[in-house]
Amino acid sequence: MNATDVTATDSSRPDSNQPGSNRPGSNRPNSKRPNSKRPRHSTPPRAQRLSAAFALLLCATQAVAAEPVAARPGANATEPRASGSCAIGSYRLADGRPLDIGPGVEGQLRWRSDDGRTGALALAAHGAWISTVGWTGRADGHRVRFDCAHGRLRFDDTPGQRVRTIQRDTRFRGSGVELAGRLTLPSGEGRVPLVVLVHGAEHDSALQRYSLQREFANAGIATFVYDKRGTGASGGRYTQDYLTLAVDAVHALDEARRLGGARIGRVGYQGGSQGGWVAPLAVRIAPVDFVVVGFGLAVSPLEEDREAIAFDLRRAGFGDDPAAMAGAMAIADATAALIDSGFAEGYERLAAVKAQYAQAPWYASVRGNFTWYLLGNDADTIRRDAPGLVRGVPAHYDPMPVLRGLDTPQLWALGGEDRDAPPGETLRRLAALQRAGKPIASAVFARADHGLYEFETAADGERVSTRQPDGYFRLMTDFILGKTLQPRYGEAAVCASAACAGG
Template sequence: MILSALRTATLTAALSAAAAAHAAAPAPAAAGARANLACHVGAYRLDDGRSLTLGRIDDPAALRWRLLDGRTGKLANKDGALVSTGGWGERADGVKVALGRCGEGIVFEGHRGEPVKLDVVDTAFDGAGVKLRGRLVLPAGQDKVPVVVMVHGSENYSGVDLYYQQYLFPSEGVGVFVYDKRGTGGSTGKYTQNFHELSDDAVAALAEAQRLGGARVGRIGYLGGSQGGWIAPLAASKTPQAQFVEVGFGLADGVLAEDRDQVVLDLRAAGFGDAATLRKARELTDATGLIASSNGQRGWTELAAVRKKYEAQPWWTSVKGEYSGLVATHTRDQIMAEFKKYDYEVSWDYDPMPVLRTLKTPQLWVLGGDDIEAPSEETQKRLAALGRAGRPIASVVFPQADHGILEYEKDAKGERQHTRTADGYLRMLLDWIKRGTLDGWPYGTAKQLAGPK
């Protein structure tokens, strides 16, 4: 969520690859294929009543289909035929999709699908010292509807271009306001991970959604995923108009906890989960956390001491984390060079608990019990305690879900291949947005930790 780009084998290789990917323009053939598919982006109503969306992804020559139950796949032209590959993998899943002419219907697994009419308004509005690009998407008509403002995670791409919720949710009766976070897409400013600035932008986004929607806006609130789990509640604390907050796969803990808890999972997976080893690893993450949070100005003496004590021990090479493994295995000069390139103004010192303890706006937190990007064990404990203490927080966990509330299977190398969004997750979000309650149980494999249903 914070420095995930630093997880590759070498820091410089990661940056070179990322720079090349962003700099490269689509090849003419890819651009042509993109043009053929782009006009089909939107929501469709299948003849059995289900909602299906076709949305853009980072591959310019492909689309992603999604169903409300969480099934998903990538569509791309291959050897003159439209092929679906399941989840986020490259294996054909046998799902048959036929696209007609632009603006016409589709056929999905033998079911005819007609385009869902939506009311769409594009806008530009003022954030905290920046101009932000946004879009309000409502179900067609004049009825009052609930509206959710999408709060970015750490991604650096355009939410207006790529957020699928702007099609899926309105097809289910919920309006969506999407915007490009500062420094991304069509928004000005510098990309940042300063939660305070980003929360101010989110406040402005909600106000713009209300302005555009006018009398059609009913309940309105925020949905923040991943890093957005720090930002959305903070924005709500500044926004009396917000009537709900939803957080998906976020942390009710500080930023440094993400790396620390990932290291614990690394060591447990490698067979080094005993208490003594985890205490030693905590010394390491305390040192690397000090280096990261001070932008390399402190922590090197502490890291040198930890290296001297433990570098030769067998568990040392199993440490990965968000950044600890890389910081521990590279020189000071290498790390400092990368810090200069990744000047994101991360809110390292942000503690979410004061906001969560005092925020009166009802919240729904949905966690993955098998999340290795943002390990949720401590967050589950904290949210359950807040719920028992009477705070208006409902917390739910999908026990086998990874980050993004995604299900997965392991490949031959033991690496996770995400296959779908967990069944029940999207329906749960919609129920809470519409009514502020979870009255549609069961939601797949979800289990409630605490709070009102």
């Protein structure tokens, strides 16, 4: 274990900002259907390899940009090199606004504001970094200059100073494996809440990629991030077994408490996408004070696929066509049967529905979370590749028994335009829990896709991420800090009682 003040790390990989979110670019390799360009964990641009796509499939996906090696005292560079690694960290502008600088795609940086705005930074002439909107590549007029030696920057005409935090890197035992983690504490001696960031299904290093580890610390929250088993600097084999991952999260919380000592106050988890299944399960194993779920689900992975297909059809204009919806559900039934068999049988049934509906006007709109893959590949490819891609995934996992058994305060932040994890049935189930007296608050950001990213729609139908919704970060921080939630955060209304849940 080592401790350092304010830290930054270099990453040549695409950036993300929070657990479980997607990044711009295709997350469905070999799919013939339109893909979204959006951030992924947390995050954003990248075409995923199949295993990550299937992870996402079964709802994975925070986002959070990288952090690592601290800017060392005595650095003599006044401007960052092309990689910009010395500039990575959290800042406070002279007007009081927080600003995070994280790694972007290779050779770039990414800035994030707590109101959800973000931009990619590319080094231009004379040491200035030029910004473009979200992941669009379109100039937004912002310019940033860094003075790494003194921990300063200038965002347009506003100066800013790096915020000092306390960072403690560690290696700890998970469930039979050694995991790599990091605690980032706000400076000072006072007690602060602690949040542990729980991965989605991504394969990336959270230590390198999660910007929330800095952003939460800048807001007065101790934050623990770790590379889940089989990723980054952690040992073990990658898995999507929710119980194993939940036990690892409990070990991570124990380690964070140990490192934080007397400074740690209330504790809880924040999990995005697949982390929305894992975090509540971890709470059921070892109670905490709160849990935040971002763009997660209260349905099973197979139910998620069916909801995503229904969402696809409604979005394509076939929502009021009973024949189209029935045909799409017949396809979903066939792909579910194939998965249930461990890809041993069901190929004839899949071939039959493909032949029956291939010429239907709605067929090209069927995507779902894994149905797209089974429709887009031949039987030999599926037999060869698919079993390894979904190994360990509990496709029928029902989160409701866990959620019904929790009395821990929960916050669910969902995207109204989420194509990977449509929120409809999840909201209905959460409302039922609220009416039963469970301490659940929910908020829907109507224009956000998976990862809670707003987007533009390009001429080819692809979604290109622009920002996160105004109010999303403030909603999470208020909840973690134990504040009374406001009625609205940006465009999202908060439902925190049985009254708004229809009770």
